Amino acid sequence: MSTTSSAFVIELPEGSLAIHDLSLGTPAPDAPVVLAIHGITANGLSWSRVADEVGRRHGAGGVRFLAPDLRGRGDSRSAPGPYGLAAHVEDLTSIATVFGAAPVLVGHSMGAFIAALAAARHPERFPAAVLVDGGATFPVPPGVDVDAALKAVIGPAMDRLSMRFADPAAYLQFWSAHPALGPILDGPGGDAARAYIEHDLVQDPSDRQWRSTCVLDAVRADGADVLADAETHAALRAAVESGVETELVWAERGLLDEPQGLYDEGRLAALGLPTAVRATRVDANHYNVILDDRGTSAVADAIDRLLVG
Numbered sequence: 462m463s464t465t466s467s468a469f470v471i472e473l474p475e476g477s478l479a480i481h482d483l484s485l486g487t488p489a490p491d492a493p494v495v496l497a498i499h500g501i502t503a504n505g506l507s508w509s510r511v512a513d514e515v516g517r518r519h520g521a522g523g524v525r526f527l528a529p530d531l532r533g534r535g536d537s538r539s540a541p542g543p544y545g546l547a548a549h550v551e552d553l554t555s556i557a558t559v560f561g562a563a564p565v566l567v568g569h570s571m572g573a574f575i576a577a578l579a580a581a582r583h584p585e586r587f588p589a590a591v592l593v594d595g596g597a598t599f600p601v602p603p604g605v606d607v608d609a610a611l612k613a614v615i616g617p618a619m620d621r622l623s624m625r626f627a628d629p630a631a632y633l634q635f636w637s638a639h640p641a642l643g644p645i646l647d648g649p650g651g652d653a654a655r656a657y658i659e660h661d662l663v664q665d666p667s668d669r670q671w672r673s674t675c676v677l678d679a680v681r682a683d684g685a686d687v688l689a690d691a692e693t694h695a696a697l698r699a700a701v702e703s704g705v706e707t708e709l710v711w712a713e714r715g716l717l718d719e720p721q722g723l724y725d726e727g728r729l730a731a732l733g734l735p736t737a738v739r740a741t742r743v744d745a746n747h748y749n750v751i752l753d754d755r756g757t758s759a760v761a762d763a764i765d766r767l768l769v770g
Contacts (some may be wrong), residue, residue, distance in 0.1 A: 479536030485516025488525035494564035498572030504535035533679025544682035577696040584703035589767035625670040714746035
């Protein structure tokens, strides 16, 4: 493992995994660890505001907050397939081994499903998890075209992966029109949101245009697991039954700031959320639940309860 100014890097036989250390100050060797897992087309810097809030509460060196760029995204874009949630679980296990920790997992969106699967497979390694607007879902009916279903759910995000931009400013302008993420750029979380967005950019040497770092094959494989993998859908309950302390923080509004979010009280009841799972509703949308004050406070509250536990 080597280090850079912004991340640890775990070298692989091919490519590498980048891990952002978003801790406040220099953590003590015995400081508790939070391991944060981003969404399907995001990167580790999406966790900056949550990390700042956790650091503010615990003081410099009080908590080590690690946020990897998942395989096929950001500075881990060179890490090859096979992709899928199981590959991310193995990567997280390697990270926990390197740091000698039993971390609190916190996952957003697809990252919440990865967190649940990691906890279900390795409850002794991952004894606590915060799932943020993800981690529980209804299975896709047999015979459904998974690619079509994925397109219906995250079509705009997938379309972005093939787009080209003249410069980072043009990419920020593109995001400024997004109904859920755009308003954050003009608010208190604007600097963190801009850094997160710009980290998703890489310049193509062939035409000097800028594009997303996300590997489309990784997004497709991971999305297929979220939608249709039986083990992934059962992971939350399996983790809880194995004794993993688990919280769900869910946003009232959706990916485009629409009134209906991924969850509501009725959907959670229909899903049969395990009674041991503490569920917290937040006045936020799917994006700003980890980028604005209300969301970051609720997520940090859940992390704090599990750190103490």
